[in-house]
Amino acid sequence: MEILQTQVAIIGSGPAGLLLGQLLYKAGIEHIIIEQRSADYVSARIRAGILEQVSVDLLEKAGVDKQLKEFGLPHTGIEILTGGEKHRIDLSGLTQGKQVTVYGQTEVTKDLMQAREEANLTSFYEADDVKVYGFYGKPYISFNKDGKFYQVNCDFIAGCDGYHGICRASVPEDKIKTFEKVYPFGWLGVLADVPPVSDELIYVQSERGFALCSMRSEIRSRYYLQVPLTDKVEDWSDERFWEELKNRLDKESQENLVTGPSIEKSIAPLRSFVTEPMRFGKLFLAGDAAHIVPPTGAKGLNLAASDIAYLSDALIEFYTQNSEEGINQYSEKCLKRVWKAERFSWWMTHLLHRFEGESEFDLKIKQAELAYVLGSHAGQTTLAENYVGLPYEINNFQAAS
Template sequence: MRTTVGIIGAGPAGLLLARLLHRKGIDCVVLEGRTRAYVEHRQRAGMLEQGTVDALRECGAAERLDAEGLIHHGIELRFDRERHHIDFPVLTGGRTVTIYAQTEIVKDLVALLLAEGPPLLFEAPALAVEKPESDSPLVRFVHEGREQTLSCDYVVGCDGSHGIARDAFPAEVGRTYTHDYPYSWLGILADVPPSCDELVYARGPGGFALHSMRSSSVSRLYLQVPNGTDPRDWPDERVWDELGARFAIDGDWRLERGPITAKSVTPVRSRVQEPMRHGRLFLAGDAAHIVPPTGAKGLNLAVSDVRVLARGFAELYRTGSGQLLDRYSQLCLGRVWQATRFSYDMTRMLHAQPDEDAFEYRLQLARLRRITASRPAAAELAANYTGLPLAL
């Protein structure tokens, strides 16, 4: 097989890049190792910055998003049994965020690619990227029971933190920066309408909790738990009791309970790969960086990566200039490190540390009160949460 851009991975990054390139008349092929059903049903993020919404609209992939997405004008911080609203439009000049599940974005993009192109191959695991320094890199993959080769002008690895694209970077070329946090998140999906209109970030007596939603009838909630936690150790009643304790405030508010349909535990970690390009191989999304979910940046960073790539490829094939592609790592890593810093600050401010003492806890409360009492501090949080401008 031969194509202009070979894309490894059919998550949001790979699918959106394929859609953007296809709309610009640039040939590409997407290789995905899993089945369509698996890809369309794995649970991931659901908070979209305005730039992400704009990108989906620009490529014709926002029909359901515009009909079903929930526009949020802020978040709520809870601590010391108090609630404080952070008003995004007031603090940012009108910016908002939208709740629309990543699973739905994937379904929308898959349907578009299968109906209109470009080629999207499921159950086609990539084995290796070869000759990334050459003018014609190769991707070896398996499809329909036999090994095949995809010859490309460029390869983009959108295959996540455990994918094979990063393996093609020689050890002396790049460096990976990592930070593992001493806790994880227990996440649940529940068939119950949300108990709040917007996301609630709580620093409760037992640690962090987050109240989010996937729709007007499905709630998504998280609890800070120790690393190595087994979800089976958290029966439904224990989950709801602990959530209720961490969200508790003085005043009239109640956490609605309902059937829990899914539970999972996710480690909290940061990882950044530098650079994000080697020869004609690019990394995008989780293949290049992972941030704690506290800042809701993972999906949005992936979208900003592929927006830069799509514009860079369009410039190259329209004008012959590779200047934007040459700046890909520089442009993306500036944004990635700011998101990593923001996510780190949010995480440390809201989570109980395993060795925490009273001094550390009072510092956390002081940070939270600084945000809720100071417009400049609240504005900085709102600007980062709603998304920094895409600098090109």
Template structure:
């Protein structure tokens, strides 16, 4: 097979890139190791920045998002059993939207297939070849067991932290920044209406807790656990009891309970691999960077990456200009490192980090009080949470 851009990974980064390229008349083929059913049901992020929503709308991908997404104009910081609202829209003129990553994936897959886009699911033994030439190749075995090869002009590595794309780059060509935190997230999806109209980020002596939602009927909730914790140690009752304790308010707080539909433990990690380019291979999304979920930046960074990459590839194919391809990595990394810092800041301020000494705990409380009472501090949080405008990082 021959195409202009071979894309490895059918997550939001790879799918959105394929669609943006299609709008520019650029051909692509997407290969994915998982099944379509798996990627459409995989629970991940649920907070879309203002800019992310605008990208999806401009690309014609927001029909269902416009109907079912839940716009939010603020969040609550909860500590010492009191709420402190951060009015994001009032402070920035922007907002975030609650809409699950798997819903974004479903929307893009439907649009790509309707346009006869080439999406290859359930492939195995994917390998990248000749990445430093002008004719890189992707080989794999398709779902029917047949060996396939794609010759292309460019390869986009959008296959996540554990994918083959970054692993195909020689180690001496990458600078790796990796920080693993002591705590992890135990997350559940419950069939019950949200207990609050906005997200609640809670600092508690027993550990961080987050109240979020996915729809008017489903609530997403998290508690901080040790990074070595096992899911089987947490019964439904233990999870709900811990959430009641951590989310409590002095005047009382009614936490809605319901059947738990999904659960899992996610490690807290900050990771950056740079540069995000090797020859004709361009990394995007989790292939190049990971952030703790506390800042709600993972999906949004993936969208920002492929927005820049699509623009660079358009210039390359339509104008025969490679300048934007040459600056792709540095253009992305400006936003990546800002999001890394914000995610680290939120995690450091909210997580209990078992074993932290009294001095560290008092610093956390001081930062929380400052953020809750200073308009300047609250505006900084709001600006980062809603997402820095694209103009901030565009060339």
């Protein structure tokens, strides 16, 4: 058995864990990352692609924004298609110049992994039988790697290991409360090397169901269709996907749509999920380990980034100022932002999707609400403020305001 000692042990090598590691490294704080999957698996996962300005600022602070600045696509607006007509939401005009940036989570992960490799920081990939102990006293982690047993003694554990990870599962049931809503449909997503149908994202409300026209670059597009949870990827040929997408678009978008072979295709279920609290002694949950949002509001990766902003700030404050104030406030600060993002994501999902069993009255109310939002400066501002990201302020990181 090999015994290792570090200040912070990070479980999970997704964007949350990697970003925390990078920020701690910049602050001179010792840490180790432990990941059950392989590095190739982690770097290949297809996920979100919309970054709030505060997330962009945080990546800049971490020193991993070179590729983002070169290849990220700033967007100052989005379009909502309903009743066959597109309505533009001027994000920048409604939020004093704020914007979002299209840059895939896959690329964020690769940038962070490269920075970690260049700094020669310690990471254990393909770690088996990872377990966490003693987080209400003296925390430590055990795992196997290539047949060798390791124990990592640490001051704190950061649980960045996702919805199915070991960290949340290790918390005693009487110490944790969860809130969950599962939606009765999924998103069928297709990634294809074709130019986007539009310069901006198009959110589609149609009688046939929701659709989203997104992108990863000027030559790679990401499209989604609302489908029943009973559907399987094998049910959807490329030809069927493109035909159904066209049926949900307006005439102009149909004419602009360029189709091609898919390079990735998957169906993702939609759920809302929150854990309270997000701190258990010296164990902190962050990102998907603590909360899940439906992708409609583009909040998943951005919430993970805000968790890490609060957590890194708290840990830096602890080690540099010998103060536990940030640690004690971590859960409360995170959850305030989490629940606002959960509300917005739920609202966007409810407003733009068709739900089985909806009455004609329900549909009319939904159409009236969307008409109000699109026709009202106040309504559009509310949507825009939430979409670009609500501000947050902490000691070592000043968010855009």
